[in-house]
Amino acid sequence: MELSEFQRLIDDTYGAKDRARGLPSTFLWFVEEVGELARAVNGRTSRDNLEHELADVLAWLTTVASIAGVDLDAVATRRYGAGCPRCGGRPCACAEQRRRPEPVEP
Amino acid sequence: MELSEFQRLIDDTYGAKDRARGLPSTFLWFVEEVGELARAVNGRTSRDNLEHELADVLAWLTTVASIAGVDLDAVATRRYGAGCPRCGGRPCACAEQRRRPEPVEP
Numbered sequence: 292m293e294l295s296e297f298q299r300l301i302d303d304t305y306g307a308k309d310r311a312r313g314l315p316s317t318f319l320w321f322v323e324e325v326g327e328l329a330r331a332v333n334g335r336t337s338r339d340n341l342e343h344e345l346a347d348v349l350a351w352l353t354t355v356a357s358i359a360g361v362d363l364d365a366v367a368t369r370r371y372g373a374g375c376p377r378c379g380g381r382p383c384a385c386a387e388q389r390r391r392p393e394p395v396e397p
Numbered sequence: 398m399e400l401s402e403f404q405r406l407i408d409d410t411y412g413a414k415d416r417a418r419g420l421p422s423t424f425l426w427f428v429e430e431v432g433e434l435a436r437a438v439n440g441r442t443s444r445d446n447l448e449h450e451l452a453d454v455l456a457w458l459t460t461v462a463s464i465a466g467v468d469l470d471a472v473a474t475r476r477y478g479a480g481c482p483r484c485g486g487r488p489c490a491c492a493e494q495r496r497r498p499e500p501v502e503p
Contacts, residue, residue, distance in 0.1 A: 314438060315438065349458060382410055
């Protein structure tokens with residue numbers, strides 16, 4: 292599906308409710324879904340649940356974009372369509388800067 | 398752009414790095430971007446930054462899906478393509494259950 296079509300589909304389904312609730316409160320619902328996705332990524336649920344949570348986070352992200360009046364497809368294409376926004380590479384050739392190593396596994 | 402095409406584009410650009418880093422660590426990068434989006438939604442940055450953070454969260458979400466071997470387009474279409482997964486409506490007719498009212502503004 293086109294990303295813009297998915298954003299429109301979610302807006303048709305939930306837009307009126309989401310606009311009535313407002314942006315800050317809708318963002319909290321999005322974060323709630325991010326927490327559910329974390330649980331699935333952490334291996335605490337089923338494969339089916341992981342897929343479902345990925346879809347839910349995407350749906351809430353498009354709703355946040357819709358309430359804010361942002362065309363997610365347009366901004367994503369503008370930012371990533373020509374490769375990495377920093378180095379221009381595809382694949383990206385940026386060095387990953389992390390100042391602290393991960394703790395050693397016990 | 399097709400959602401599946403965007404997922405592939407991000408995978409071409411960052412997939413090798415992201416797979417090497419692994420799913421839990423890549424999820425942390427996604428959450429870092431969610432925090433940056435929160436800051437923009439909270440009105441603490443520019444409109445341009447809000448658009449940029451929405452694109453970044455989408456990019457990291459597709460990377461999380463790719464590392465987990467999930468086709469985001471397929472699962473999102475399956476879950477939302479026929480309207481609300483709970484009530485089947487488009488628009489959704491589910492009652493929003495919130496047990497605690499929002500605190501009154503000071």
